[in-house]
Amino acid sequence: MEVPAVADVQLESARADYDRGDWSAAYAGWSAADPGLLSAEELEDFAVAAELTGHHDDTIAALQRAFRKSQEAADLGRSVRCAFRITMTSYVHGESALARGWTSRAEGLVTEAGEDAAGAAVGWVDFLRMFRALGTGDYATAGTYADRVAERGRRHAEPDLTALGLCAQGRMAIYSGRVVEGLARLDEAMVRVIAGEASPVVAGHVYCTAIEGCQEISDFGRVAEWTAALERWCAAQPGLLAFTGQCAVHRGQLLRLHGEWQRALEEFEHATRRYREVNAPDAVGLAAYEAGEVLRLRGEYAEADAAYERAADSGFDPQPGLALLWSARGEGAAALAAIDRLLAETGWGRAAMPPPARRGRRAGRRRRGRPGPQHRGRAGRAGRTLRLRLAGGGRRARPRHGRAGRGRRRRRPPLPAQGPAAVGPRRRDL
Secondary structure, three states: OOEEEOHHHHHHHHHHHHHHOHHHHHHHHOOOOOOOOHHHHHHHHHHHHHHHHHHHHHHHHHHHHHHHHHHOOOOOOHHHHHHHHHHHHHOOOHHHHHHHHHHHHHHHHHHHHHHHOOOHHHHHHHHHHHHHHHOOOOHHHHHHHHHHHHHHHHOOOOOOOOHHHHHHHHHHHHHHHOHHHHHHHHHHHHHHHOOOOOOOHOOOOOOOOHHHHHHHHOHHHHHHHHHHHHHHHOOOOOOOOOHHHHHHHHHHHHHHHHOOHHHHHHHHHHHHHHHOOOOOOOHHHHHHHHHHHHHHHOOHHHHHHHHHHHHHOOOOOOOHHHHHHHOOOOHHHHHHHHHHHHHHHHOOOOOOOOOOOOOOOOOOOOOOOOOOOHHHHHHHHHHHHHHHHOOOOOOOOOOOOOOOOOOOOOOOOOOOOOHHHOOOOOOOOO
């Protein structure tokens, strides 16, 4: 009887760990193996385990190897899928140049093969094209590509493409004011994810994207329902790091709404630890901002100010919370100056009307002081509302280079999430 080689046993063990969702064990098994012995499929799955356990560099390396092997085997579908995944995880970690390069690579592969021959691969490229349209504020084009992604997913029986496409359709419909239609799309995407039809990484992104979409229109019943589902999903997977920070943030946001402020702060601190483990500085800023909101509501203004400063230091826009803090302190002029500048920078002046349902929290990954186009509606809506509340004066405004300037972005969309995060994998998620 032939005795299996040690390497074969090791790979079989990693496969078994992966199949039961033990991502830490699967990652350890594949990490110890010779990468040259792994097939393109194994490298793709290794990348999943690495991403879910917070090993970004290993994720990229495994996907690049899988891409090369797929190219050698003339496997267009797998090649494009690998390019797609590299693009999205690069965006989540702030590697925009790398993401743009891989977007072009994926697009070139499909163009070279011809869209008729490329099949489902076109859907992955269309998602990246949608992402690019969102980055320029072209919502009409983005909506068209979202429809194409969902249609390609259904036509080619690709569960991940279908779930992402439905999620994207839902968010774009809500942005266009078709709220009922948008929620129906998000519900359908969530049903597919809960039924186990989507891969782990896509499932996590769909959970978080759907929750954020419901938050934008204050549908807190759905937020609570989907957050509980996300919590169960996270708890069922040993060693999972990705998405657990976002899950804690969503729990904290719900606790804040119910006035359970201390428990909310504990959730945001837990989220901060998780985000640091997966090296997501912008998400650390999100948790700091949310903590600042709770501290401001509790009247702990010095602590809230420090939390908003941590958010800004992490690259997360602390407005409009910081302006509300100044207003609560009686510094109405400073708050008004900050909001006027926010309105000017986002392009929503006093007479402008922002797109419907744009109340996301995150500032876009753009140059200093300028939220990305996918977030200008949030800033515009919040700014217009605050300006009406703050108009009428207050104390002397602070200098532009001082605290009133702290709300300006420092660097670098998502998401989906969120850039990508708005309709797909996060940054946030990421």
